[in-house]
Amino acid sequence: MTLSAEDYLASLRALTAEFAEAANSGEASAPVPDCAGWTRADLVTHLGGIHRWAAEIVRTGEPQQLSAADEPGDLAAWYAESAAMLLTALEVAEPAEKCWHFGGTPKTKAFWFRRQLHETAVHLIDLHGCAGTTPVLDPVVAADGVDEVLTALLSRVTRWHAVPPLPEPITLRATDTGHEWTVVPGEPPAVGEGEAAATVEASAQELLTLLWKRGEVTPRVTGDEELARAFLKAPLTP
Secondary structure, three states: OOOOHHHHHHHHHHHHHHHHHHHOOOOOOOEOOOOOOOEHHHHHHHHHHHHHHHHHHHHHOOOOOOOOOOOOOOHHHHHHHHHHHHHHHHHOOOOOOEOOOOOOOOOEOHHHHHHHHHHHHHHHHHHHHOOOOOOOOOHHHHHHHHHHHHHHHHHHHHHOOOOOOOOOOEEEEEOOOOOEEEEEOOOOOEEOOOOOOEEEEEOHHHHHHHHOOOOOOOOEEEEOHHHHHHHHHOOOOO
16 A cells, blocks of 8 residues: 555645644653653654755655754754755655665655655654653554555665564554555565464554554454564564
């Protein structure tokens, strides 16, 4: 599954606006529970820097150096400017045009519409975590985020992590949207067809947070619970 470029842009506009608003409240030094050692300021600076980096890649079609940004004086204003740069680059981009990226999908600009939406969604969850709250994502957006992890990122994850072997197929099912994915053994594992030895069921947003190792989620597991726990514990994202 993938959304249209227009849908990705609309959702990205909404989530970056929500992130900018949340960045404008709370202490800059507040810790981010799911990003060990990071503060709120670190998180906002990271995401703004990622937006600027991605915007330049979209504009040029070429890989760019990702440099750590200095902490700005006005976090929320600087982040809003960063998001505007990204949105402007995507608004004039042709999704089918060739472009470098690090995922396991065709090398076109379409990747960055999707990747920046889900980068923002996951970090919005992180930012809310500073205040002990949880944002509510559109279930279809969250399900697309799960699909991105399993079909676009997992195939390249060995660039960053050693992934333990998956001995038998496992199915993930989003209880609110009805989407499901069966991951089959391989190096690394990949979405395919097979009789699942275990099934993990949760809402799309809960599955997304499980795959990105955020929060405390207890999914419903049927079949081989040990297989499910090992899969969900493994590093599945960059």
